[in-house]
């Protein structure tokens with residue numbers, strides 16, 4: 101690394117944002133270099149992380165460094181200045197696809213075997229399990245989260261409102277949760293008076309004890325909690341809701357976070373699959389076992405695995421599946437044209453994006469005929485489901501939200517150091533036998549205990565004290581800076597939240613809160629309070645735990661500005677560095693599909709623009725590089741102009757796409773740099789660039805739009821060929837020459 105103080109690390113990730121990077125990063129590098137800033141990339145894509153894990157089976161040329169560990173370490177230092185794009189949190193089907201692709205490209209990596217027998221298979225599985233699910237964000241998030249829609253973005257939405265489906269008071273759509281036996285109902289919590297190590301063990305009813313996790317080190321003041329979801333109760337609730345959906349003629353949909361909650365939620369998903377298709381799973385149990393079919397991987401995996409059967413056997417199973425479809429309520433579709441249902445892949449329907457999308461379409465989801473229909477939404481655990489039900493009820497009463505007038509909901513989220521449920525993967529277990537799960541400290545004291553049954557999902561969460569203090573401080577700072585009421589979304593009836601409330605009340609005293617409106621409300625009440633303000637055009641800061649941070653920063657942006665891509669997502673790292681996430685959404689797999697079919701990328705890089713501006717500003721604040729400040733300010737005005745002139749990607753061939761949007765940003769950025777008078781050198785540098793871009797606007801545009809409209813081959817999905825992708829993403833020779841000349 102050159103001068104590490106003037107370095108910004110830009111992450112290479114997956115799917116649509118990775119494609120966009122092939123077009124945008126050369127622009128970023130060129131502009132930043134004029135201020136002596138090095139923008140270096142680090143590959144943390146799913147494929148990159150797999151390759152970094154198995155150096156021993158790769159040739160010297162194939163080996164790649166472990167960029168995620170490097171960035172994880174950097175995030176704990178004041179030097180960190182990282183721009184983090186969304187990445188795939190892989191479900192098992194995605195992980196297996198990525199492995200197969202890499203193997204086909206000549207990388208000799210091992211298979212992922214779900215039920216390993218040899219030591220070798222077990223080792224490989226253990227390594228892959230660390231790559232699976234949300235394995236990137238928790239490593240980098242050494243700070244809490246500060247997400248909001250900038251004023252310019254709100255103003256854009258007011259002027260150019262996105263579509264909002266009308267709501268009817270007769271909508272039958274509803275959220276259905278378990279009446280009991282869920283995590284919410286069983287949570288227990290303690291605060292550690294002093295540091296200790298704990299062991300998690302299962303004392304089985306046969307008298308033997310099985311250690312589930314040998315050692316977890318805890319700090320003084322840390323909150324730990326444990327909860328359990330009873331599998332019998334889960335299955336009986338699912339069966340009830342299937343009948344309810346059938347009786348009311350509603351679609352059935354399941355909304356989970358199988359990516360972040362990579363241990364618990366695939367199991368819950370699998371229970372929905374195996375209860376819905378109970379007849380099929382019972383009748384073909386032996387066949388399915390020999391094929392290695394696991395309902396947790398969804399119907400897509402089942403269909404793929406029965407392909408290997410003789411035609412008559414396969415047809416018999418398909419007939420039984422169809423008989424279930426005929427008997428049970430229709431399932432909401434992910435892609436009705438391709439027959440992909442909500443039960444196909446656990447990572448296709450992710451609660452934070454999927455429920456808001458349905459709220460935007462009048463509370464309806466797509467049925468198999470490609471029509472919108474009311475839906476019964478299965479969200480088994482009650483901890484956060486009420487938030488969505490409150491929004492549905494509000495829409496039934498007040499109609500759809502109006503983006504031209506509605507207020508905004510920035511979020512301050514407790515996220516640092518894998519706080520709460522989002523750090524629980526390595527402490528989540530599907531219980532192997534009836535008994536008691538206990539958390540025991542190094543002196544043998546039992547801190548938490550639950551009676552459990554085989555098949556239950558038990559988990560422990562940790563929330564360290566320093567992040568809580570930092571979060572409270574961030575909330576007060578935001579409330580003060582924006583002069584906006586702030587609501588802590590905490591439920592005093594939940595054991596964990598009750599402990600957190602005590603800490604919040606204590607740490608609020610460390611700050612001057614005079615004149616500020618700071619409240620603590622349960623998630624349901626907070627939703628109601630916030631929505632009543634939103635329709636009056638008033639803003640309300642949500643101060644939430646880690647899960648609600650994630651849910652709310654998709655929910656409100658999707659309603660307010662059409663997508664969470666337009667969020668400013670700052671993570672002030674606790675040791676002084678900066679992590680700048682781009683938007684609050686994901687990696688948009690549907691966009692890649694469209695790109696491959698018609699060479700049109702509808703990914704909106706606004707999140708990248710916003711993140712880059714704050715990263716440059718942070719660089720100025722930490723190094724005093726005045727040119728970085730000029731770049732940051734001019735980028736912000738370019739982004740504003742970009743919004744005013746409506747240059748975001750559209751959705752269809754023939755219109756501006758992601759690449760065209762990068763051209764306009766460059767044009768406006770160069771124009772702003774040429775117009776400013778704070779730095780004469782930059783002004784001189786960018787004056788001819790601005791002229792070249794301005795004079796060639798129509799030529800560049802026609803080169804960019806002319807490239808669209810046919811299938812494109814980039815040589816891979818998880819590891820696209822760099823040359824082919826760069827060629828596809830930089831199709832305007834004229835534009836490339838100008839950028840490369842900077």
Ligand SMILES: NC(=O)C1=CN([C@@H]2O[C@H](COP(=O)(O)OP(=O)(O)OC[C@H]3O[C@@H](n4cnc5c(N)ncnc54)[C@H](OP(=O)(O)O)[C@@H]3O)[C@@H](O)[C@H]2O)C=CC1
Pocket residue numbers: 185186187188189190237359447448450453454663664665683684685686687688689690691702703704705707
């Ligand atoms: N920070 C991170 O690293 C995150 C990663 N993820 C990962 O992303 C993947 C997909 O997650 P999913 O929950 O489906 O959510 P996504 O946010 O990827 O997709 C939902 C929809 O939101 C719209 N959208 C999101 N971002 C943009 C953008 N920049 N420009 C235009 N439209 C956008 C698209 O709508 P339309 O199709 O209508 O254009 C997209 O289909 C998963 O692998 C998940 O693990 C998810 C969340 C955060």
Ligand SMILES: O=C(O)CCC(=O)C(=O)O
Pocket residue numbers: 189233234235237238359360452649650653684685
């Ligand atoms: O890491 C992930 O899987 C998703 C993260 C996410 O959705 C978020 O933090 O908003």
Ligand SMILES: [Mg+2]
Pocket residue numbers: 452650651653654684685
């Ligand atoms: Mg999210």
